[in-house]
Amino acid sequence: MTHGPGISGLILEEPLLWEKGKQGRTAFSMPDQDVPEATAKLPQELLGSGPEFPDLSEVDVVRHYTRLSGWNFGIDTGMYPLGSCTMKYNPKINEKMAATHGIVSSHPLLSDDLSQGSLQILFELQTFLAQITGMDAVSLQPAAGAQGEMAGMLIFAAYFRKKGEKRNKILIPDTAHGTNPASAALCGFKPVQIKSGDDGTLDVNLVSELMDEDTVGIMLTNPNTLGLFEESIREITAIVHAKGGLVYGDGANMNAVMGMVDFKRCGVDIMHLNLHKTFSTPHGGGGPGAGPICVVSELEDFLPIPRVVKHDESYQLKYDCLDSIGRLHAFFGNFAVLVRAYSYILSMGAQNLKKTSQLAVLNANYVKESLRDVLHLAYEKPCMHECVFSDLMQREYNISTLDMAKRLIDHGYHPPTIYFPLVVPGAIMIEPTETENKEDIDQFIAVFKDVVREAKDNGERLRQAPTRTKRRRLDETMAARKPCLIG
Numbered sequence: 001m002t003h004g005p006g007i008s009g010l011i012l013e014e015p016l017l018w019e020k021g022k023q024g025r026t027a028f029s030m031p032d033q034d035v036p037e038a039t040a041k042l043p044q045e046l047l048g049s050g051p052e053f054p055d056l057s058e059v060d061v062v063r064h065y066t067r068l069s070g071w072n073f074g075i076d077t078g079m080y081p082l083g084s085c086t087m088k089y090n091p092k093i094n095e096k097m098a099a100t101h102g103i104v105s106s107h108p109l110l111s112d113d114l115s116q117g118s119l120q121i122l123f124e125l126q127t128f129l130a131q132i133t134g135m136d137a138v139s140l141q142p143a144a145g146a147q148g149e150m151a152g153m154l155i156f157a158a159y160f161r162k163k164g165e166k167r168n169k170i171l172i173p174d175t176a177h178g179t180n181p182a183s184a185a186l187c188g189f190k191p192v193q194i195k196s197g198d199d200g201t202l203d204v205n206l207v208s209e210l211m212d213e214d215t216v217g218i219m220l221t222n223p224n225t226l227g228l229f230e231e232s233i234r235e236i237t238a239i240v241h242a243k244g245g246l247v248y249g250d251g252a253n254m255n256a257v258m259g260m261v262d263f264k265r266c267g268v269d270i271m272h273l274n275l276h277k278t279f280s281t282p283h284g285g286g287g288p289g290a291g292p293i294c295v296v297s298e299l300e301d302f303l304p305i306p307r308v309v310k311h312d313e314s315y316q317l318k319y320d321c322l323d324s325i326g327r328l329h330a331f332f333g334n335f336a337v338l339v340r341a342y343s344y345i346l347s348m349g350a351q352n353l354k355k356t357s358q359l360a361v362l363n364a365n366y367v368k369e370s371l372r373d374v375l376h377l378a379y380e381k382p383c384m385h386e387c388v389f390s391d392l393m394q395r396e397y398n399i400s401t402l403d404m405a406k407r408l409i410d411h412g413y414h415p416p417t418i419y420f421p422l423v424v425p426g427a428i429m430i431e432p433t434e435t436e437n438k439e440d441i442d443q444f445i446a447v448f449k450d451v452v453r454e455a456k457d458n459g460e461r462l463r464q465a466p467t468r469t470k471r472r473r474l475d476e477t478m479a480a481r482k483p484c485l486i487g
């Protein structure tokens, strides 16, 4: 049996604080009261009836939270091959930069002339992102990929409104992230699904059939969510443009193509980036992110406000933009995430960003080639930053993707993305990222092979996995819908 990083060592169980508490126990001692007790009492209705808090000592509280903190799995704990999410290691220097005194203490209401440093960071980051994508202008306003998509769809709507055209449909491939159709629908467009071709990429003829003058354009992801490069992108964007449409590019998978693909030359009009994925900000769990949008110059005037501009040698926030789609939220987005991305880009340099993508693609292809004998490979072609398998070969043993994913947890790995994209039944999508070294990837591959062997030899154990965690298989629907927060 290959050993993963998971060990069964000091596994401490931890009750809820409500179960630990004992009446009268406190975390401090006060001297005896030497003044008379106040007689005035707050009226009952002001006191309300809040929850009963448990009485705990200091050591109870410290141990409780210290133990819980060890239950988290994060990229600082181990390999996290969650496809489509780019869970790569985030260098600590970026954290340090984001915590710099001048940055932490700057206030969003300070005037432009007192915020020159912060504005310079924003302006230069805009410039870097334009260079990396090949696009003309950038807004850092959107606070997530999904908000970038929504800003993009609002720009689509504003563009056609200004032209006096009424169009109400949008083409979206069946492999798209769920946020794509949701963002389009929020802006009043009816998503029309495009079925992917047998090779996992878009069929040019189908796009040509579906694109008409009632359609605002297309929303595509490149590389797509199967980890495949849409090789016909230029033909597809030409078809859309010929019908007067616009092209939205979901750039969440930029980690595969930094410094290699010029999206403007591919015919993309607007795209978003996920700084928290590609540009090294810790993410997951709903924390702050950033989803800047990059546009071609024809759409620049529609970008959200405020815009960060440079006049002579000074930086300013510009609000008087007549065609702008307006504000997306208060202030400037998640500034500290933008600082991390700026620090990441500067510390890497252009050459190393390109190398990052090359290594991310190399690692994914290495995993693909190493596991293809034991897992069914969904598409027979080189992949980009992630590769997609399925449980087709394990079904004869009555073992599913879920069983294998759960067993990986026993070995100390966060499972890959499973059952997504929907076009591959039983999908297992692995994204190793560039930050894993060869030995760690080899260890992951060896463990995965053991799990696959177990599917044949000891299926029952697999169906019961995870066996080494404190909780076994949860009812995931109930856990999400009715979380048990106070015991």
Ligand SMILES: *Cc1c(COP(=O)(O)O)cnc(C)c1O
Pocket (backbone or CB within 6 Å): 084, 085, 144, 145, 146, 147, 177, 179, 180, 221, 225, 250, 252, 253, 274, 289, 291
């Ligand atoms: C993550 C992701 C999104 C959404 O980004 P958020 O920042 O989570 O809103 C959109 N599209 C793709 C392909 C993604 O991987």
